Amino acid sequence: MAARKGNKLVYWLMLGLIVLGFGGWFTGGGRVRSTDMGTVGGLELPAQTYANALQAQIRQMEQQTGQRPTMEQIQAMGLDRAVLAQVVTQRVLDAEAQRLGLSVGDIRVADAVRGTPAFQGVDGNFDRDLYREQLRRAGLTEASYENSLRGDTTRTILQAAVLGGVPEPVTYSRILAAYSNEKRSVTWAPVGPEAVTSLPEPTDEDLQAYYDDHPDEFTAPEVRQISYAWLTPDMIQGQMSVSDQEIQDLYNSRLGEFVKEERRLVERLVFPDEQAAQAAKGRLDSGDVSFDALVEERGLLLSDIDLGDVSRSELDGAGDAVFGAASGSVVGPLPTGLGPALFRINAVIAADETTLEEATPDLRNEIANEKAQSVIADLRSQVEDLTAGGATIEDLAERTDLEPGQIDWSEGMSDGPAAYQEFRDAAAAAREGDFPKPVDLSDGGLMVLRLDGVTPAELRPLDEVAADVRAGWDAQARREAVLAAAKAQAEAISAGARFEDQGLTPETEPALTRRGAVEGTPPDFVSTAFSLAQGEARALPVGDGAVVLRLDSITTAPEDDPAVVAERTTLASQISGAISRDIFDAFARQLQAGTEIRINDQAVAAVNGQIN
Template sequence: MAQKKKTRIGAWIIVGVVLVGLAGFGTGGLTGNVRTLGTVGDKDVTVASYQRALNEQIRALSAQFGTQISFQQAQAFGIDRQALSQVVLTRTLDNEATQMGLSAGDMAVFERISAIQAFQGAGGFNRDTYRLVLQQSSQTESEFEAEIREDLARTLLQAAIVAGVPGSAAPADALVRYVAEARDVTLLRVAADMLTAPVPGATDEDIAAFYDANGNQFLLPEAREITYAWMTPSMILDQMEVTDLAIETLYQDRIAEFVQPERRLVERLIYADPANAQAAADRLATNEATYDALVDERGLSLADVDMGDLGRDDLPTETADAVFAATPGDVVGPFPTALGAALFRVNAVLNAQETTLEEASDGLRAELAAEAARSVINEDFDRITDLLAGGASLEDLADRTDLVLDTISWTPAVTDGIAAYDSFRAAAQVATEGAFPELEVLSDGGVFALRLDSVTPARVPPLEDIREDVAAAWQLQAQQDAILARAEEIAAGWDAETDLAALGITPRVETGLTRRSFVEGAPEGFNQTLFDLALGEARVVDAGTSALIVRLDNVTEADPTATDQAAQRAAISDSIAAGIAQDLFDAYAVSVQENTRVTINQATVDAVNAQLQ
């Protein structure tokens, strides 16, 4: 939490926001005449600033989901409201800075602008590039420089508020002691083969009692009884006619896939000066250096010089002759390239490969048939949709089209047949009784429509239907109870003279365990149990089908001043201080907002949003 707050403090410095805005929605505004959404104190809230904030929020959300989010989707997440709140808060702080007389000088503004990458030319900051970029984003120099000046003033205001936040040594020390405290333990695992007597079988009374007490173990999930009609390319594959000419044409179109000439895996090390390239080649010839060492000397990695697999046509004739005459590991050259003289290392030989038309024919035939089947289904899509719209039932579809009728008792655990498709499972999950079927698409190009006939609620089957399962579960529980009892017995008598080998137990010692350590084979909650133990105490832990006896042998207290703990202590202290600073700033911002008059024209905001939809 504190770390997140620390990040938020930096977010108030909006140079990054300005840069994103330059490539964003632009500042053309709503109609070219409306430029503001309202006012905050004496400051205008511009349409452009709202659009930039909105663009940045959508970009962040898209990155989070790994796909481009539409404006409508962003609105569903409340992104438009967040962007407006961000802009209003920023202008509130701008207004407060102005009221306090805070400002930034021309030199500070220039230094900030000249450091922005978008305005750089070959020799650094370029005035013409600066003007062009602003022109493309529909901003004037005076508007942009005013934003930078306000940004700098706002940063001064923020720095003044959060400056002097006291250090957090005491809580940091306490957290380090808690997190870094280490423990040494001895573990004994007790299994079923260590029981001294067999576990008796369950009686009818035992089974009935276990069923009554543990019925939820046998709970059947809600089942949705569904009738569906579907058709996939594989269902009609045999009906598709594929000519030999079509197969040969496809083969020729993809000839590079089936006929591959001999190739080489090659690396290329380039030198701007041919003399340096020759000197490097001479060092290789006399074994004064290796190719890898030459790459390192250039400050490069092998990934930087890797060219991948190349054919003869990918290299000039002279270079290709040398490369293809070389054996794996050989270095040839130097040879001239467009970038300079280069040494080439051959890493592997990829022999020529050829798949004949006859060998490829079956696969190509199946591919063409599948494509034809998808086309047939696609051509029938509108007709089937029209039938459903006209009131046709799924049974009617099966009679009048190539769709196949079937039923399924679907639960989330059912993934066979049509339930293997994500789109079917999604539709089955939300289907309601009485709803009209709709034609939907499967991932392989097939189609389906479904009808929910009934829902069987989650339920526990009658005992007589699952008696064997209940008896087996009782037996497992009885065995585990016996294992735990045996473990308690061993733990109670465990001392230095206990002959563990005679009990069939091999002790396992774990040292330096912290609260964040992972212990292989330990059950959930093991670390909590470990740190609840007193020195020398042994405790039995249920491990599911076995038991662990845990004895605490040693406690190593953490030393926050130790060298190996210093970095962790500093990070915790900084995180706490950042959290306090953010809380102070948030409290200040809220106070300023409460005392600043905010006027926002919601109709203008709605119009801007409508333009973006």
């Protein structure tokens, strides 16, 4: 346990030191043995130490992502340099510990080895043969591993000596916990667009100003004139011949989709012998115990006994009894391969059959579609040859089954060929003068397109968009009028008026915290509530309307509240940890300044080259 604790403590310290960079650490060359990568403060840096640390990081990434990264990816992320920094920093600390005369005895190292679960046999005791085999797989000797444990523990002692005097920030954590757990009682009410019954008539100057201030609303998008020739399975599917035998064969090959036998959702509780199972069933029948309680008595969870949905045949000898019982009942004891068991039926999934006649239309379409895709796939090579020879869209329409068309396409369109993402990507990337290239569509179709011209995005004249400008101005004027009305209501409420007196329907939040949220309110609702004086009201815009918010009362957080005490403890630990890291970083920087570090870059490259 001591070794593992030491590893964890040193590990986060190492991560903190990585950000210090590598300046002054590495110098090329250096005379080192083939098993070492260099020296740190006179101590050798074994190549195997770096290799093991890098492999451990790679395995961690593989577990997180499900894919093992390549060395190129590792180096692109800088992971190899980060790991090298980690092992170098460990040796810096080892050198300082050696200078100070710090170490641990053989007895403590032996206890750590014996206490490691990975080295314990099936009886829970230390297994020396297993210990040697595990080390062999990791590329370690007993001496090197035990020296590593000794170093980890020694570094922990060094860390404890540096950080032993760091006080716990009691006052700071108390202030933060009190701040975050303080509560507000507020009353609020929505103000909708209907609060404004009339709007002023805009002048020409008003409309011109709105038009000038919102050019994006009135700019016509870029339009691309696209000529294309295409063929999709849907276009020719009706021309495909499908025989009754083909439909029958496909139906038979997927019979499980069309003929589904009855299944049941079942739980199975197994007992060690028939006597125990009969006793449990008797208690269950008499009402002395529930099925869930029997599961708990067996030391199990419901998830442990859940078989999911099963068929009659999957239950072997218990199938007839289980499938003869009603949903919600418990049957048994019944024999199973694990022993006598009680079965609870939670639901019945009725048998379902789709006949060949019922399935025929869909199967015919499916087969015809596959044949159409095959025809188009065979056509692709011909289209490639023609386009490579300089054939135009018009040539393709004449010499193949591709059907021609033209579309004025802009971003946001999704009609016709623009329904395909492949078309939209190709249309956006096309350049005038490009030779047509085949584009494969997601449904097995084929398309070739050409950009004929581009109409740039352009601000439309005011007289052309006058109706849209007026609608936009009206919407803006209404929002401003609603907010102005809400502000007037908030001022009245701040002066002592009731929400109801202002024609509002109030809602109350009696215990709002800084981490809270209220549905139907703007994002700054909570922060505004905590900025108000008691009794003060304020209007906030939200969507096409507004809300009026009043602070009713302030409740400070009780110091003895369990939630406050827990947060205070957590904050103190986090803050203390941050202070400790800063102190140790400063200590490490001082060590680095006085430590000679020589790394053989060729040795590092050799290790990297052996990572698979």
